[in-house]
Amino acid sequence: MTKSNIFFTVSTGLSVRNFFSSPVQNDLSLLSRDFNLIIITTPHLRHCFPKHLTVFPALHFKQNLLSRLFHFLMRVAFDSLYTTTTKSIIRKQPLVPSLKTSVTSFFVSIHPRSFTLYSFYRHLFSSSVHFLTSSIRSSYLNFNPKLVVSLNPLNFDEQLFTFTFSSITPTIGVVKSFDNISSDGFIPFLPDILCVWDTRMAVDSLNAYQISFPRVQIIGSPQFDDISVNFPFDNSHCLSPPVKILYCTNSPNIYPGDPIIASMLSDFAVTHNFQITIRLHQADNLARWHQFTNLPNVSLYAPHDVHHSPHTISASPQHLASLRHQISESCLVICSYSTIFYDSLSLNTPCINLGFDPEGIDAKYPITRADSFCHLEPFLTSPFVHTARNFSELFSLVSYYSTNSHSSSYSLQLQNFLRCLLPTNFNDSCISKLSNIISSTIYDDMSSNNVSSS
């Protein structure tokens, strides 16, 4: 019996790591026992997949001017319809200011809130890409796919590929990160099933697309599948000397103040005799960290390679494994408005959020605009993440956490907090839930086809 083909569209390194080369649990490659998994990816990610998978590095489609225009109008209409606190803040004070974001924000502010207009633009767009979608369909039609799974449905190329096959096969979209819907959410061609991480994202999906269960399925987060098994209640070993602190940097475009803060912390580390590990963001610029390479109390961890892009860095299973290892060895994690909060708290390591801009940096907007971001709100309002508003608060928090361990009741409360955020990960594995959804969608579709043909 021949196996059915499933197309997976993969445009980010994070999706590769979470679903095909995860270091912590079984991955989607196990589906290859029953199905042929065909990966449609971008050229620079083609080497990141296990060898037994069929990989097509073809996920880059060039639009014509007209389709670009309609796509832009669709986005403007969508953004005027669907607003969240995060989107409102970003529209006024973008994370990375550019002419494009300013122009889009202007049009969003003057565009009427009309679902009819949005549908009209969508119709125009789908007509304008007709030739493109026909050529994609003809290139891959001989594979006779039974399902198309998009692992980042917000990516344009993945959207286009999924949309191309949506008329002949079921489609599934798996949202890849916590903030994807609340800070953007633009998916003009919705897949038949949208898989999200948690109830918060399911609520966002209902608000943004008017869809709910069974079209929205909560599957949990693939990178926290082992959270309930490996939650450590006792971290007192981290306080035995030399005490280590992990400093995770942000992208320099978003938070340029990292080197100044790291410099002050390294001076503080010398006087208080602890070690700092500075873990650079995959998009960070190595040049701004040269001064830290020879400091006695500082070790620099740069997952960079001159040949690699941020996507290929995060595609590596080593990337997540090293982060976990560094967190579990440290008594404290310091970062700035990052989802490292999840990683840190899931290993019962306290976390300090840097909620201030040090003097002397060239930032157009303050970092504190992220205080009200929807996906960070649960952490920032919880007692488990402390926000330092200046250097003296930061140093006093560091001093406290480098000498005090927390109680077992604190750990239990923290586990309950995480259980509220990601209940699905405590009950079942995300990968197995997704595998079940994929299998059942294919079998349901085959059985309904059989019924209709008979």
Place this chain on the structure above:
Amino acid sequence: MKTIIYIAGLYHSGSTLLDSVLSQYSNVLGLGEIYKQIIDGPNEICSCSNLPRNCIFWSYFYNDSICFPLSSSDVVSSYSRILQHINSNFPQYDFVVDSSKSHPFSMDMTFRNFRGLVYHTSQQEYRLKVIHLYRDPRSWVNSILAREHRSKRSLVGKFLFNPLFNRFARYFQWYFMHKRISKFLTIHNIDHLSVSYEELCFDSHLIIKNILNFLEFPSEISPINSISSTHILVGNPARFNKPFSNIPKYDSRWLARPFHLFDYIFSLLFSKMISQYVYPSSSDYYHADHD
């Protein structure tokens, strides 16, 4: 799997009464308007006659220094914590009543003002059953106007909430909000039952029986006539009436007030909806007679 009984509808429609009636059963936990409590904070006393800090249910959120107070703008987190608390510490309850209803005013197409209902529709750990509660619009509008009469407003407020305009606007609010709730329940394919306050009071036994059938309630469970399973922190002051009577009492004060021209006009305009949802059994009798 536990069941959330969500009471949808407009405020001043008898949701606290229905919550209290359902909470008389030993396997039902009545929690009142959870959404309003999350946003505005609790009232002073719970329906179990305790302060929030001493209430057997809510003290978990108000006594523990690590469990920060529940009131928050982060509705999803707060709801998740309440549901997890029920799961962990109150396994004896199969049904949980949330009478948050659907907060009005926004005509937003995204239903973002239905936040309690949106949360329960999105979560996938509990079964959701919705009771869509109607009240005769004449009775409802008069109840709202009486409340407005009691409230103290600034000059601008008095101008905006003047009785004539208010009466006119409230009738439209009643119509459109119920239409929108029905639309929401239909497009999301939510299991729901329409009940009216009038029916609940005038034909209590039959309506309660219908509700219990709709909830697939175990037949061996009977009312215990105690307040042990109601922990309504936000809701109508009638929640303190104890022990709850098996027969809800109808608030007929509006009948004693003089009728306004708008009452006649709108009751005629909405007559189809009123007969279909507010007095469905009488319209059945009517049709039966004529058949």
